[in-house]
Amino acid sequence: MTITEESPETTPEIGRPRLRKEDQRLITGRTRFTDNLSVPGMLFLGMVRSPIAHAKITSIDVAEAKASPGVVTVFTGSDLADDVGPMPCGWPLSPEDHVPEYHPVAIDEVNFAGEIVAVVVARSAEAARDAMELVDVEYEDEPVVLDTAAAAAGPPYVHPDWGTNVSTHWVFDSAEAGTGTDVKDEIEKARQDGIVLERTFRQQRLIPAFMEPRSYLVDPTGDQIVFWSSTQVPHFLRVFTSIATNTPETKIRVIAPDVGGGFGGKLQVTPEEFITFTVAKKLGKPMKYTETRSESLQGAHHGRDQVQRLTLAATKDGKVTALHVDLLVGMGAYLGLVGPAVPILGAYMYNAIYKFAAYRFECRNILTNKVRTDAYRGAGRPEATYAIERLMDDLAAELDMDPLELRAKNWITAEEFPFTTVAGYEYDSGNYEAATAKAKELFDYDGLRAEQAERRARKDPVQLGIGISTYTEQCGLAPSRILGRLNYIAGGWEHAEVRMLPLGTVEVVVGTSPHGQGHETAWSQIVADKLGVAFEDVEVLHGDTQVAQRGLDTYGSRSLVVGATAVLKAADKVIEKAKPIAAHFLEASENDLEFRGGHFWVKGTDTGKSLAEIAFAALQAHAWPEGFEPNLDSTASFDPEVYSYPHGTHLAAIEVDTETGAVSIRKYVAVDDIGKVVNPMIVEGQVHGGLTQGIAQALFEEAVYDDNGTLTTGSFVDYLVPSAPDLVDFVTDRTESPAFSNELGAKGVGEAGTIASTPAIVNGILDALRPLGVTDIEMPCTPMRVWKAIQGAKPMTQDSATPGETQPHFSSKGDNPLEPPPRAQEHPGARGADAEGGQA
Amino acid sequence: MRISVTVDGVTYTDDVEPRTLLVQYLRYGLGKIGTLVGCDTSNCGACTVLLDGLSVKSCAVLAVQADGHEITTIEGLASDGELHPMQQAFHENHALQCGFCTPGMIMQATSLLKENPDPSDQEIRDGLEGNLCRCTGYQNIVKAVRQVAGSLQ
Numbered sequence: 001m002t003i004t005e006e007s008p009e010t011t012p013e014i015g016r017p018r019l020r021k022e023d024q025r026l027i028t029g030r031t032r033f034t035d036n037l038s039v040p041g042m043l044f045l046g047m048v049r050s051p052i053a054h055a056k057i058t059s060i061d062v063a064e065a066k067a068s069p070g071v072v073t074v075f076t077g078s079d080l081a082d083d084v085g086p087m088p089c090g091w092p093l094s095p096e097d098h099v100p101e102y103h104p105v106a107i108d109e110v111n112f113a114g115e116i117v118a119v120v121v122a123r124s125a126e127a128a129r130d131a132m133e134l135v136d137v138e139y140e141d142e143p144v145v146l147d148t149a150a151a152a153a154g155p156p157y158v159h160p161d162w163g164t165n166v167s168t169h170w171v172f173d174s175a176e177a178g179t180g181t182d183v184k185d186e187i188e189k190a191r192q193d194g195i196v197l198e199r200t201f202r203q204q205r206l207i208p209a210f211m212e213p214r215s216y217l218v219d220p221t222g223d224q225i226v227f228w229s230s231t232q233v234p235h236f237l238r239v240f241t242s243i244a245t246n247t248p249e250t251k252i253r254v255i256a257p258d259v260g261g262g263f264g265g266k267l268q269v270t271p272e273e274f275i276t277f278t279v280a281k282k283l284g285k286p287m288k289y290t291e292t293r294s295e296s297l298q299g300a301h302h303g304r305d306q307v308q309r310l311t312l313a314a315t316k317d318g319k320v321t322a323l324h325v326d327l328l329v330g331m332g333a334y335l336g337l338v339g340p341a342v343p344i345l346g347a348y349m350y351n352a353i354y355k356f357a358a359y360r361f362e363c364r365n366i367l368t369n370k371v372r373t374d375a376y377r378g379a380g381r382p383e384a385t386y387a388i389e390r391l392m393d394d395l396a397a398e399l400d401m402d403p404l405e406l407r408a409k410n411w412i413t414a415e416e417f418p419f420t421t422v423a424g425y426e427y428d429s430g431n432y433e434a435a436t437a438k439a440k441e442l443f444d445y446d447g448l449r450a451e452q453a454e455r456r457a458r459k460d461p462v463q464l465g466i467g468i469s470t471y472t473e474q475c476g477l478a479p480s481r482i483l484g485r486l487n488y489i490a491g492g493w494e495h496a497e498v499r500m501l502p503l504g505t506v507e508v509v510v511g512t513s514p515h516g517q518g519h520e521t522a523w524s525q526i527v528a529d530k531l532g533v534a535f536e537d538v539e540v541l542h543g544d545t546q547v548a549q550r551g552l553d554t555y556g557s558r559s560l561v562v563g564a565t566a567v568l569k570a571a572d573k574v575i576e577k578a579k580p581i582a583a584h585f586l587e588a589s590e591n592d593l594e595f596r597g598g599h600f601w602v603k604g605t606d607t608g609k610s611l612a613e614i615a616f617a618a619l620q621a622h623a624w625p626e627g628f629e630p631n632l633d634s635t636a637s638f639d640p641e642v643y644s645y646p647h648g649t650h651l652a653a654i655e656v657d658t659e660t661g662a663v664s665i666r667k668y669v670a671v672d673d674i675g676k677v678v679n680p681m682i683v684e685g686q687v688h689g690g691l692t693q694g695i696a697q698a699l700f701e702e703a704v705y706d707d708n709g710t711l712t713t714g715s716f717v718d719y720l721v722p723s724a725p726d727l728v729d730f731v732t733d734r735t736e737s738p739a740f741s742n743e744l745g746a747k748g749v750g751e752a753g754t755i756a757s758t759p760a761i762v763n764g765i766l767d768a769l770r771p772l773g774v775t776d777i778e779m780p781c782t783p784m785r786v787w788k789a790i791q792g793a794k795p796m797t798q799d800s801a802t803p804g805e806t807q808p809h810f811s812s813k814g815d816n817p818l819e820p821p822p823r824a825q826e827h828p829g830a831r832g833a834d835a836e837g838g839q840a
Numbered sequence: 841m842r843i844s845v846t847v848d849g850v851t852y853t854d855d856v857e858p859r860t861l862l863v864q865y866l867r868y869g870l871g872k873i874g875t876l877v878g879c880d881t882s883n884c885g886a887c888t889v890l891l892d893g894l895s896v897k898s899c900a901v902l903a904v905q906a907d908g909h910e911i912t913t914i915e916g917l918a919s920d921g922e923l924h925p926m927q928q929a930f931h932e933n934h935a936l937q938c939g940f941c942t943p944g945m946i947m948q949a950t951s952l953l954k955e956n957p958d959p960s961d962q963e964i965r966d967g968l969e970g971n972l973c974r975c976t977g978y979q980n981i982v983k984a985v986r987q988v989a990g991s992l993q
Contacts, residue, residue: 019931026939027927027946029874029914036873211878211886211940211974260876260940261974293879516938516975681934688977689937716883716972724965724978 010597013525013535014744017681020521021540025258032257034215034230035290042217042286043072045276046128048118048135049299050110053146053369053709054158055139057108057117065120065134070127074135075119075279077107084278085244088269089335090236090489093344093365097168100159100367102334104271104278110139111158111333112371113710114298119275121283125290144369144709148307148330151366158333158367167331167365168340172347172423174359180422183360186322190313194321197314197394203306203383204779205330205703206696207297207713208376209721212260214300215290216273218280225281227254229273232262233553234513236337236490238545240269241277256543259515263693264375266515267555268301268337294714302703303376305330306343306383312391318399318406325350325387327363329373336374340365344486345474345556346380348423352388353432353472353647354410359422369709375555377693377754381473389469389759397770403468403763404436404445411470418740425474427645429737430673432470439649439671442731448653448667456771461659463771464666467652467764471756474643475748476741477556482643493639494558495550496566498527498574500632502619504612505537508570511551512563513543517750518682519559525678526564526744530571531611532598550637557646557748560678565742566638573634574611581632582609584625585617644739644747648672650691650756654764658772661787663699663765669731672752675738676745683749687732690753696722697754698761700780720780769793843907847872848916856903862896863887865903866913874915874943878972885971888944888951889913895951897944897970914943917950925991926950929984937975945971949985957992959985 025031062074087102106117118135122128143156151158151165158165174180190196217228225247231237234254242249259266272289280287291299306329313322329343343363351359392410396403412419414431421427440446445466452464478492499507508527512519524538541547554563575595582600583590586609593600601608614632617623621630653667670687677683700720704713713719738745758779765781766774773793777785844853847870856865866872866889875898878886882900889898890912898911917924926946929935936942945968952959952967959967964985965978973981 020934022939023931023936026936026942027914027923027930028918029872029943031874031876031939033873033876033940035877209974211884211938211972212876213878259938261938263974293881293884518937685934685937685976685980688979689975690977692977693974715881716879717881721972721974723970723972724968724982725962727965727978729961729979729982730977 013528014678016525016679018521018525018535018679020518020682021524022518022520033212033260034217034228034257037217037228037257039217039219039286042288043121043123044125044128045279045287045289046120046122046125046132047116047272047289047295048120048132048137049295050106050115050117050139051113051710052110052139052141053113053144054142055110056142057106057110058138058140060118061136062118064136065131068127068131068134070123071131072121072123074121074131075105077103077105077117080105080278081107083245083282084274087271087274087334088240088244088337089340091338091341091487092335093168093170093340093487097340098162098164099167100334104274112369114371116271116275119279121279121287146368146370146705146709148305148328148366148368151368152328152364158369165367167335167367169364170344170362172361174422177424179420179424180356181358183322183324183358186358187311187313187324190321194316195314195395195398197312197391197398199310199391199394201308201310201387201390202778203304203308203386205305205373206303206376206701207703207719208263208265208300208303209719210261210263210265213291213293213296214266214270214272216276217286217288218277219286220280220284221286224251224253225277227252227277228257229254230259230266231256232259232266232513232515232555234543234545235511235551235553237269237273241274244274245278245281247281253544253546256513262515263377264303264379264555265300267375270300293716297714297719298711299371301336301339301372301374302332303373304383305373308383308387310387310391312395314395318395318401318409320354320356320395320410322358323350323356323388325361329363329365330368330370331365332368332370332372334372336372339372339374341486341488342373342375342380343383344380346384348425349381349384349472349474350388351422352385353412353430353470355412356422370705377690378751379556381751382694382697382755382758385469385471385473385755386759389471389763393468393763393766394775407470426642428642428740430472430645430647431735431737432647432649434735435647435671435673436470436649438733438735439651439669442671442733443651443667443669445651462655462657463768465654465656465764465766465768467654467760467762467767469650469756469760469763471650472645472647473751473755475557475646475751476561476640476644477558478643479641480639490552491639492552492562493637494552494563494566495635495637496563496570497633497635498567498570500574500611500615502616504533504615505539506531506533507539507541508567509541509548510563510567511548511553512559513551513553514559515554517554517559517686518679522560522678522682523564523567526567527571530568531574532596533611557750560744560746561644561742561748562638562640564744566636568743569636569638570634573636574632577632577634578611578614581614581625581628585609585614640741642741644675644741646672646674646747646749646752648752648756650760652760652764654761654768656765656768656786658790661783661785661790663781663783663786665695665728665761667731668728670753670756671733671735672749673735673737674749674752675736675747677734678744678746684732686749687753688730690751691730691757692722692727694754694757695727695761697758698779698781700726702780841904843904845906846910848913858902858904860903861899862901862903862906863898866898866911872913872915875913876940876943878940883972884941885948886941886944888947888971890947890951893954895948914946917946924950925988926984929987933980933984933987935976935980935984941971941973945973945981952985953989953992958989961986
């Protein structure tokens with residue numbers, strides 16, 4: 001069979017806003033979220049959790065719970081101690097780090113409120129919950145360690161054996177690394193004849209708050225144990241479950257079916273996962289566990305929780321010479337999968353888009369009696385971006401310069417790429433001028449500055465502020481060699497397989513594991529272009545270790561940059577493999593063939609053979625050339641040499657009611673350079689969602705513990721995930737400087753919005769209030785905090801604010817950034833269960 | 841207690857415990873797993889269904905309260921293989937990412953337009969206030985609802 005007519009040239013798939021393949025099942029309710037799955041005979045688990053933050057367990061009585069109707073059995077920590085080992089920490093920063101032992105079920109002590117102390121196995125989730133109430137645990141209280149700064153100084157200690165709460169102390173210094181000058185010298189110079197800014201910022205604890213509560217189902221029926229998990233990391237889960245439960249990897253099949261969001265919150269191996277697996281294996285029965293939202297907020301890992309002590313040195317004309325970053329990072333009671341390294345993912349990014357002479361970063365990871373912190377969207381980079389972008393605005397204010405001009409004076413210019421930064425990273429591409437010019441135009445920067453001046457002049461009670469964030473981030477996790485130098489347990493490569501099916505369709509098997517990112521659509525576009533097949537004829541398979549045997553999963557804006565590059569390489573191999581076969585069938589020399597539009601053509605003729613025809617011929621293999629395997633399928637792994645560096649300019653017009661402290665976003669412009677774009681519709685969606693999470697940190701969200709270590713934001717009534725009326729329509733646009741780190745030229749977009757938007761919002765609020773003397777407000781900037789800041793500020797003019805001392809009963813304890821702030825409960829975004837529409 | 845409820849056009853008669861929530865009855869009693877549970881406090885709206893044509897959070901209704909009523913879930917919204925215009929609009933406007941909030945969001949959006957066929961953007965946002973989405977930032981959801989409202993005019 002020979003094609004004699006060339007197929008018409010089609011529009012490239014890459015760059016098209018293709019509607020998503022994933023949508024059909026999701027909009028019709030035909031979903032396979034883990035809690036939707038059932039296995040005959042499955043039992044249900046209930047986790048009994050400690051209400052105490054720090055205590056010795058003196059006794060546990062499970063007799064009454066065991067006798068409760070529908071209960072099969074109850075396990076304590078010591079019952080399971082021989083069956084399952086401790087939880088893994090995959091990224092201690094050095095072999096000397098203190099790593100506490102974390103048992104999935106506590107054995108003789110609890111270290112945070114929410115830690116599991118017993119497990120009920122029952123015939124229904126309701127029966128399990130009823131019996132949980134009947135487990136009687138006696139605790140002997142220990143001193144509770146909550147405040148990160150106080151814990152750094154210690155005692156008391158979370159783990160008294162250590163004699164410290166400091167898990168690690170990690171330093172990068174540009175003078176020592178040979179990437180810059182000495183920070184101390186530069187700061188000293190600036191103290192003599194320049195400007196030194198010293199600031200302390202607080203990154204409050206946040207909760208990833210994925211919409212799908214974590215759910216696990218384990219079926220040990222048969223020879224292989226099948227483990228469904230709402231996880232971002234099925235491949236990690238398989239390896240660590242094997243190690244912890246002494247089960248051969250070959251006997252574990254992990255499936256991440258439909259997963260309802262993660263944002264880093266499901267980049268974890270959890271006690272609940274190990275418990276569900278262990279109990280299923282032990283009893284030989286299928287087990288299911290689905291957490292409640294309160295359990296999720298209390299027991300799933302949190303993010304951020306840093307105290308940032310910063311010193312920035314500059315010349316009097318606004319050239320930054322040095323930055324010293326000193327962090328205290330609240331780890332919680334135990335160390336998670338990548339938790340200790342989260343601040344280090346930001347360590348190389350505090351210098352951001354700027355050219356600093358000297359840089360020093362040090363961080364101490366501190367244990368407290370709270371749930372552990374770990375990756376949350378951006379992981380280390382939002383914190384870095386917040387710090388430097390706040391400092392740049394403060395420096396501009398100090399020098400009375402336009403904050404964008406100050407940035408331009410310090411940033412790497414377009415001609416200077418590739419550029420090696422003071423942190424030692426080589427930025428391959430970028431164009432900060434182009435992104436900023438576009439953002440200014442879309443925003444009407446000059447017009448809004450004029451309006452701001454006018455409203456300041458007439459002392460408008462609602463002041464206008466302009467918030468700026470010119471961010472960059474490191475994406476595409478990650479070059480394995482770099483990870484190795486940072487003591488990470490795994491690599492950063494990715495893997496893919498392209499299978500040519502006999503009827504002309506293509507299966508693409510990937511090691512990345514999406515949970516809302518639209519990979520099935522984007523990967524189809526990439527493969528359709530590469531192999532010249534129809535978008536509809538590509539099927540993307542993922543998230544099942546039996547199907548996708550190799551992979552390192554989805555996080556860190558890595559899937560397109562690393563994962564899709566592996567897909568392209570596997571597709572290239574298919575073409576290479578097919579070429580000699582095509583030459584055989586066409587009776588031509590390989591050198592005379594070209595591959596175009598899904599066909600091998602004999603150059604200069606209209607004679608060709610399609611990939612589909614060759615795939616079908618492989619099924620029969622009747623006339624297959626000798627010496628070649630009858631199979632076009634190919635695999636490839638890709639390990640990036642370097643990171644990629646998305647960047648952008650975000651501008652926010654913020655209105656602040658100086659009488660009430662209410663903050664509203666009037667306009668938000670995001671211009672991002674994320675390199676080449678595969679699907680602009682998906683990219684825009686990622687930016688919208690990312691912006692929202694960053695805005696939520698600035699304005700709404702905080703995980704708050706009371707003095708006893710009880711999480712007081714333990715439901716969505718108090719943990720304020722923003723809803724539709726809290727937000728506005730964003731103006732998004734892009735500039736493009738392709739990355740050189742990968743064939744696609746892509747940089748990654750999953751975290752960009754979150755990293756950029758937090759400082760844009762807070763800078764906007766402060767820009768509105770600087771004339772009133774307000775220079776800092778802790779996040780989240782609730783109306784109460786904003787109002788207090790206005791009241792407490794020293795106004796620049798005599799009559800612009802009520803002096804703080806006339807309001808003594810409102811005086812804040814939150815002045816000291818090293819102390820936990822008082823919780824503002826009065827935010828108008830707070831929602832109660834009774835505030836909903838509908839009829840019940 | 842014995843109840844009789846019509847769900848997505850089929851009438852079911854069952855004995856339920858008085859404490860059973862409507863969402864538990866739908867999911868575990870009838871296998872209507874398209875309706876999801878995202879919280880324990882009626883804040884997230886993932887479990888929103890229509891009761892006699894208007895939205896309720898099915899975690900805030902006891903199954904026994906649905907006795908004699910008609911329930912529509914996300915699984916009953918499309919008819920004769922044709923997507924409901926709101927489902928189609930969510931697809932066309934990229935109004936979903938992970939899709940976990942989507943069933944509740946779509947049900948709430950249909951109810952919103954039933955009560956106010958020509959809402960402003962602010963009215964759309966206010967009308968969706970009880971449904972949380974962590975992925976989209978709501979912009980494309982508002983756009984989808986606006987598109988359906990426009991097509992009804």
